[in-house]
Amino acid sequence: MTDVVVAGGGLIGLAVAWRAARRGLTVTVVDEAPGRGASEAAAGMLAPVTEAGYREESLLRLGLASLERWPAFAAELEAAGGLPVGLRTVGTLVVGFDDDDMRQLEALHDFQQELGLSAARLLPRAARRREPSLTSRIRGGLLVAGDHSVDGRAVHAALLAAAEAAGVTLVRDRVEGVVVDGGRATGLRLRSGGTVPAGSVVVALGAHSAGLPGLPPVPVRPVKGQILRMAGAAGLLDGTVRALVRGRHVYLVPYGEDRLIIGATTEDRGFDPTVTAGGVHDLLHDAIEVVPGVSELELAETLARWRPGTPDNAPLLGPTAVPGLVLATGHHRNGVLLTPVTADAIADLLATGELPDRAAPFTVDRFEAP
Amino acid sequence: MTDVVVAGGGLIGLAVAWRAARRGLTVTVVDEAPGRGASEAAAGMLAPVTEAGYREESLLRLGLASLERWPAFAAELEAAGGLPVGLRTVGTLVVGFDDDDMRQLEALHDFQQELGLSAARLLPRAARRREPSLTSRIRGGLLVAGDHSVDGRAVHAALLAAAEAAGVTLVRDRVEGVVVDGGRATGLRLRSGGTVPAGSVVVALGAHSAGLPGLPPVPVRPVKGQILRMAGAAGLLDGTVRALVRGRHVYLVPYGEDRLIIGATTEDRGFDPTVTAGGVHDLLHDAIEVVPGVSELELAETLARWRPGTPDNAPLLGPTAVPGLVLATGHHRNGVLLTPVTADAIADLLATGELPDRAAPFTVDRFEAP
Structure with missing residues (x-):
């Protein structure tokens, strides 16, 4: 059994997998066509300041934190995967x-x-x-x-290589549902009929993160x-x-x-x-x-x-009401920018059981009726 | 040896080949990718009246003559090839x-x-x-x-089928030059190294009709x-x-x-x-x-x-100064419209040695210095 199974091999899913594997966890990623979702279309802007929106200050702070990480993240990723990510820092x-x-x-x-x-x-x-x-x-x-850019497709290719180098297993299949056993998420069910049992299940399916059998409501459209x-x-x-x-x-x-x-x-x-x-x-x-x-x-x-x-344009990060089930989705227009901060926060959670403070405002329970 | 070899398997080349084969001639068409030139982009308008241009009355007459032929040509083609051509007669x-x-x-x-x-x-x-x-x-x-349309790609597919049914041989190779022997065109030279010897050579290479080794000047751009x-x-x-x-x-x-x-x-x-x-x-x-x-x-x-x-926007039809060498090119914006009249005129020439009167104004010698 793998420690972590990630549903979705786009930028977010692969980055989470890579960072979790670097923390010593065994990780499997399931995606029938990795990088063919929103990652394929992303422009690669790292632009929290030019994107700054009123009433979205906490999202801005998260974006700034991620932007700050990008240069080191890019360098590490290029070293780990051996592929360039096209970081441009000209503003x-x-x-x-x-x-x-x-x-x-x-x-x-x-x-x-x-x-x-x-x-x-x-x-x-x-x-x-x-x-x-x-x-x-x-x-x-x-x-x-301070607002930069990367080549989104190059980042995805680099993440695939880095994840593989870190021992992540990639299963090319379609996720059909989350296996829930005694109220706890215990793996993913695949189209091919098999399942991938795991200690933790991370849903990083982007726009497809809602409506998966076994999943509680995820407010993603x-x-x-x-x-x-x-x-x-x-x-x-x-x-x-x-x-x-x-x-x-x-x-x-x-x-x-x-x-x-x-x-x-x-x-x-x-x-x-x-x-x-x-x-x-x-x-x-x-x-x-x-x-x-x-x-x-x-x-x-x-x-x-x-x-x-998502309803507030901010991502859905961290644990859910279902034990073992973690979200890393809802990044809307900010998937590339938020990749490093998301990956590190979720890897922290998976490795230590604690979600870092900076990610705490972005758990899905913020949308629950009081 | 084949009676006729046609350089170019677009609409014009195939239609000439089909009509010539129906006149009892043995015909070979050479094209490395039939229908991938201008034929692939053609909108299929049969519109001599809406396209009527000042100082282009002889072209207009040719277009009207071809438009008149289109319904019968389409019916014959559909019957011969078993494929529809999408003729629309709504104006x-x-x-x-x-x-x-x-x-x-x-x-x-x-x-x-x-x-x-x-x-x-x-x-x-x-x-x-x-x-x-x-x-x-x-x-x-x-x-x-009276201005109609056809589906250009469907016409090409129908012509391929009809030509095959009429016994036309299709050679998928690139035309590298015209073989000229004792001042007479005697065949085509192919990229693969071989030649196709023939009694008559028809050049129907569209925009690529100029500058072929062995060819006299052809004013096509x-x-x-x-x-x-x-x-x-x-x-x-x-x-x-x-x-x-x-x-x-x-x-x-x-x-x-x-x-x-x-x-x-x-x-x-x-x-x-x-x-x-x-x-x-x-x-x-x-x-x-x-x-x-x-x-x-x-x-x-x-x-x-x-x-x-071409310099006067009208096609280049009929014999050249090189015996055995025939042109069926230069159709500019009117390739689909002029397909029937071109095919019949060139097939007439190939079968009888005489170019019909209606095509006579369109021989290449109209551009020669007086």
Whole structure:
């Protein structure tokens, strides 16, 4: 019997598995297609400051804690797996187009200042000196030097290699349910008919974490996102550019030698897998507005996936009312950013029985009726 | 030795081969990937009247002659190959958005009237009665009842089957040159090293028809086109809709059960294979302007191919200065429309030695210095 079985081999599941294995636990991960869920679409932004939302301060704190871990996590991961993760530490530029966009940018900046976060206002010319491909039609910008990015797919590949090197067993099968025995979670039931018995069961199935037989209610819903991957972008952007284009959000995240991600729509449509004309149009339109040179890039890939959304946009971490059953899901738009802090918190819990303080606000019982 | 060898297994090459075989000739077609050139991207419009261009009257006449043949050609082809070709005979609607668009539509209509072509002006309401998915923002329309469409890929599949049934030999190899012996074309040289000797050689390589070793100058250049294929379009449009959207052209061609083609860019960029952000954006933007419901469709496929353009936009048909060497290329935007008339004219030439009168204006010697 394995100490831990993890349902889900995306970024979160694999990172939990890797960190738990490094704590001396025997770990099995079950996924029929590891990395083919939200991880495949992730833009890889590590951007808690530019993403900072009102009434989401505890999430912001968690994001900042995770961002702080990222450089060491990346270095360790690259050493363990032998594969690069594409960490870019050049900062993130946020720009706006019209009066309303600029008011939103100002409000974001005020909020950042209140919280003591580091962000600098830039005049249009200064923003374009930083990213010369930006259109001259921007009205102003914010430079957040601390918001970085990684190559999400590279991170996933590195995690697979690192987990394997740490002795994690990967079972390529579909999770059909949690085995509950005498009120306690004791393993996973697989589509192939078998089960994986384990001391602890971690559910890291992203948007698919709800509704699994044997599971108590998990308040996760699919939030569809469409993203575009472009090729031929060498030299176009140095770092991430986020923009408010007359009220609509778009981001452009360079990665690899010549790649660029343009993202992302946010749609409440259930598990609709369709890449739509409207979604692709809006992303291209806004990206070309911000960086006209995007027009010449190759549209290399279009993709739709589902983020695991929760009622308060924060993740579900830690124990549940079912002994032995642990959640590591609900990361919504922040899966890549929150990977290190999630992995370490859950590995702590699995190794010691105690959830670290920083993760305590994110247990699922916060949604229970009082 | 085969009577005829055809270089190119696209719509034109296969149709020539099929018709020639039906005339009793033995025919071989050489293509490493039949139907993967411009045929794969073709929207399948049979629309000489809506495409009528000033100073291109002889091309228009050829197009009308081919359109007239299409129903019988389609019926024969479906019978011979056992596969459907998706002929739609509901007519084509052309709409305009602003004053300039409407002036262009008026000018097109005047030109059509002068030539005795059948087209009816429609008020916006009448256009929308015909195609209820049209935006209410159109300013007017032209209904061309005689302009139809087929499913280009289905036609290609049907031609492959019909050619095979007629005894045509298909050699899946790349054409590397024309064998010229004593000033006469005597076959094709293949990449694999072999040759296919033949009494007559037909070049139907589309945009790749120029620059082949052994060939005299063929004034064909690649004219890049990007098109989009959408799914989920059942019931959206009854027939083809073409639009002038503030000076830009877009067309929407329904096919199959629930499919829609949105096309097409026209770019002079040589053999650039890139599907670009700008190309896809412009097509989606204009299509959504014309038919807002396009926004919800699935973007199923994006594609870039090269039309074989000529200096006067008309095809190159018939004999060359090299005995035994025949051209069936240069069809530019009209390959599908001109397939029947081309196939019959070239098959006539191959079987009788005489090019029919209707094809005579399209021999390559029209470009020779006087």
